[in-house]
Amino acid sequence: xxxxxxxxxxxxxxxxxxxxxxxxLQPRAMSYVGINLLFNxxxxxxxxxxxxxxxxxVNDIDLSMGAFVSLIACITAAILPTxxxxxxxxxxxxxxxxxxxxxxxxxxxxxxxxxTLGMSFVWSGAAVLILPSPGGTAPVWLTAIMKAKPPFVPxxxxxxxxxATVAHLIVMRSSFGVKLRALGGNARAVSRxxxxxxxxxxxxxxxxxxxxxxxGMALVGLTTSGDANIALRYTLLSIAGVILGGGEFTGGRxxxxxxxxxxxxxxxxxxxxxxxxxSPDWQIGAQGAIxxxxxxxxxxxxxxxxxx
Amino acid sequence: MTxxxxxxxxxxxxxxxxxxxxxxxxxxxxALSNNYAGNSWRQAMLESWKRVTxxxxxxxxxxxxxxxxxxxxxxxxxxxxxxxxxxQGYDAIVVNAASPTALNGAIKEACxxxxxxxxxxxxxxxxxxxxxxxxxxxxxxxxxxxxxxxxPEGGNLLEIRGLAGVSVDDEIHAGIxxxxxxNANFKIVGSVNGDxxxxxxxxxxxxxxxxxxxxxxxxxxxxxxYGAAQAFAAAGRxxxxxxxxxxxxxxxxxxxxxxxxxxxxxxxxxxxxxxxxAFWVAQQILDGQDVPKELTVPFLSVTQDTLDQAxxxxxxxxxxxxxxxxxxxxxxIAGSK
Numbered sequence: 045x046x047x048x049x050x051x052x053x054x055x056x057x058x059x060x061x062x063x064x065x066x067x068x069l070q071p072r073a074m075s076y077v078g079i080n081l082l083f084n085x086x087x088x089x090x091x092x093x094x095x096x097x098x099x100x101x102v103n104d105i106d107l108s109m110g111a112f113v114s115l116i117a118c119i120t121a122a123i124l125p126t127x128x129x130x131x132x133x134x135x136x137x138x139x140x141x142x143x144x145x146x147x148x149x150x151x152x153x154x155x156x157x158x159x160t161l162g163m164s165f166v167w168s169g170a171a172v173l174i175l176p177s178p179g180g181t182a183p184v185w186l187t188a189i190m191k192a193k194p195p196f197v198p199x200x201x202x203x204x205x206x207x208a209t210v211a212h213l214i215v216m217r218s219s220f221g222v223k224l225r226a227l228g229g230n231a232r233a234v235s236r237x238x239x240x241x242x243x244x245x246x247x248x249x250x251x252x253x254x255x256x257x258x259x260g261m262a263l264v265g266l267t268t269s270g271d272a273n274i275a276l277r278y279t280l281l282s283i284a285g286v287i288l289g290g291g292e293f294t295g296g297r298x299x300x301x302x303x304x305x306x307x308x309x310x311x312x313x314x315x316x317x318x319x320x321x322x323s324p325d326w327q328i329g330a331q332g333a334i335x336x337x338x339x340x341x342x343x344x345x346x347x348x349x350x351x352x
Numbered sequence: 353m354t355x356x357x358x359x360x361x362x363x364x365x366x367x368x369x370x371x372x373x374x375x376x377x378x379x380x381x382x383a384l385s386n387n388y389a390g391n392s393w394r395q396a397m398l399e400s401w402k403r404v405t406x407x408x409x410x411x412x413x414x415x416x417x418x419x420x421x422x423x424x425x426x427x428x429x430x431x432x433x434x435x436x437x438x439x440q441g442y443d444a445i446v447v448n449a450a451s452p453t454a455l456n457g458a459i460k461e462a463c464x465x466x467x468x469x470x471x472x473x474x475x476x477x478x479x480x481x482x483x484x485x486x487x488x489x490x491x492x493x494x495x496x497x498x499x500x501x502x503x504p505e506g507g508n509l510l511e512i513r514g515l516a517g518v519s520v521d522d523e524i525h526a527g528i529x530x531x532x533x534x535n536a537n538f539k540i541v542g543s544v545n546g547d548x549x550x551x552x553x554x555x556x557x558x559x560x561x562x563x564x565x566x567x568x569x570x571x572x573x574x575x576x577x578y579g580a581a582q583a584f585a586a587a588g589r590x591x592x593x594x595x596x597x598x599x600x601x602x603x604x605x606x607x608x609x610x611x612x613x614x615x616x617x618x619x620x621x622x623x624x625x626x627x628x629x630a631f632w633v634a635q636q637i638l639d640g641q642d643v644p645k646e647l648t649v650p651f652l653s654v655t656q657d658t659l660d661q662a663x664x665x666x667x668x669x670x671x672x673x674x675x676x677x678x679x680x681x682x683x684x685i686a687g688s689k
Contacts, residue, residue: 070439070440072439072440072441073439077465078439081435081436081438081439081461082435082436082439084435085428085431085432085435088428089428177519178451178452178453178454179452179453179477180453191457263428266431266457266458267427267431267453267454267455267456267457267458268453268456268457268460268478269453269454269456269457269477270453270454271427271451271452271453271454273426273427273451274427274428274451274454275428276426277424277426277428277429278428311432314429314432314433314436315432315436315439318420318433318436319436319439319440321418327423328423328424331423
């Protein structure tokens with residue numbers, strides 16, 4: 045457990061600084077409605093980030109996250125409301141395909157980056173087939189959940205805490221999570237201890253698929269309608285979120301709570317720049333600068349740790 | 353107003369910018385949410401917005417009219433942008449949307465917060481928002497009708513379509529088909545995708561030309577006429593009537609051909625200044641006017657007579673543009689009731 049808390053210090057710090065800056069720039073945001081508006085679109089990003097984190101945890105990287113979330117969004121908006129049985133079957137099917145991809149990558153020892161890049165085109169194509177032009181409607185219950193107005197705490201905050209808690213319990217506290225992290229840290233050791241690496245990698249991908257599915261559904265709950273290109277940005281956002289949240293590309297070293305915080309930070313950075321009235325030409329660069337700043341700070345912290 | 357000559361050819365006749373100040377909306381703040389700024393059309397759109405709104409703010413028609421463009425052309429990012437605008441306390445949001453549906457959640461949030469939302473060009477389907485629409489079907493029909501006047505005996509048509517899978521392409525195509533059905537002596541003998549880009553159109557037309565009989569006219573969607581002309585010239589075939597789309601390179605070529613051999617055609621497209629029409633529509637709604645939810649934008653056409661004026665007003669590499677005034681908006685509103 046000792047390795048967890050320092051990993052979280054920096055993400056928490058950057059989020060706190062950003063929240064303070066946003067509230068200072070836009071006091072109106074400091075309210076129930078304001079906080080919900082600031083963070084509700086971070087919920088699907090947080091789910092996608094946790095999904096990406098699970099893939100990064102087993103030493104892979106998923107370049108199809110955005111396309112997969114878009115496909116789920118299309119299924120949720122176009123098929124789930126009219127034919128729930130078929131919709132659920134398709135969603136489950138998608139998760140199973142994800143798990144199968146994990147098995148394929150392990151059995152054939154393929155580079156995940158290539159497999160997922162290829163699959164991103166398959167997911168995108170399937171999304172266009174299901175929803176050729178933007179449309180569809182979110183199932184009523186889904187919109188009701190995402191737009192709920194619970195007393196005192198906005199649903200965006202409740203959802204973020206819930207996602208972080210569930211991901212933390214699965215990844216850091218369960219024996220299943222320990223095995224997955226071991227697979228990322230030292231696959232050979234896992235294999236020698238008699239565990240099936242194929243089964244483990246497949247279940248890691250399946251778990252990531254479930255989180256990505258929830259991301260797509262949450263997104264449709266917010267937008268109330270689907271579009272085949274709705275979440276393409278999530279691929280890079282989710283990777284950035286994991287790294288921002290204290291995760292590392294070298295397998296096994298991740299932080300689920302950090303990943304959720306990373307996703308919130310990324311979302312908030314966009315709002316911050318918008319409130320600053322920075323010219324759009326500079327915004328994308330400024331977003332990158334924030335990322336580099338946080339990562340540089342992390343390097344400095346780690347160097348200091350090593351020296352002490 | 354530098355393009356008075358052009359204004360006359362737009363379906364509404366433009367008057368000079370209304371100078372009377374609207375006391376009722378003097379303290380209102382309007383924001384532009386734009387999803388993309390990466391081509392000449394969008395750049396012209398943003399320039400029009402700045403030109404017209406700066407004057408409107410100076411005249412006291414509104415308190416402010418800030419333009420925001422998302423860094424990446426992504427619906428989720430624009431949804432976040434709109435939610436930020438709600439927090440910033442704008443009274444109206446004018447939006448050119450990345451997706452007709454994916455912003456609906458954020459737009460509904462804005463409506464629920466009492467904000468007027470007007471979408472244009474890239475319109476949204478959320479019922480609480482106003483839509484300043486372009487009748488692209490009519491644009492396709494008008495092209496064939498113009499040709500019917502020029503070529504009473506009919507002839508073979510080559511159709512250049514836009515980007516496959518985009519609704520604008522489907523609508524213009526549907527209009528052209530309608531027009532051909534109504535004028536039975538025209539026949540579409542070939543169809544290619546030009547993606548609204550001159551180089552793509554040139555390659556596509558050059559590829560299909562050898563298999564085609566004599567072509568009387570080319571129906572297009574804009575941004576593809578110059579490429580088509582180059583392909584015909586390269587193949588050594590007689591130049592048909594090519595409908596143009598208000599791009600500067602197209603108009604320049606047309607001007608050269610006219611001077612050399614009395615070449616005649618027409619050019620039509622949607623003016624980037626439609627952003628300013630949406631701005632005035634939002635202002636009218638804030639002013640308490642009764643405005644229908646669906647408004648139709650007039651096209652901006654260039655004819656043989658207005659070609660010189662259009663060439664003079666259109667910047668190198670740009671698109672023919674027109675800034676709309678408050679009176680234009682009032683006319684469009686009255687015409688849609």
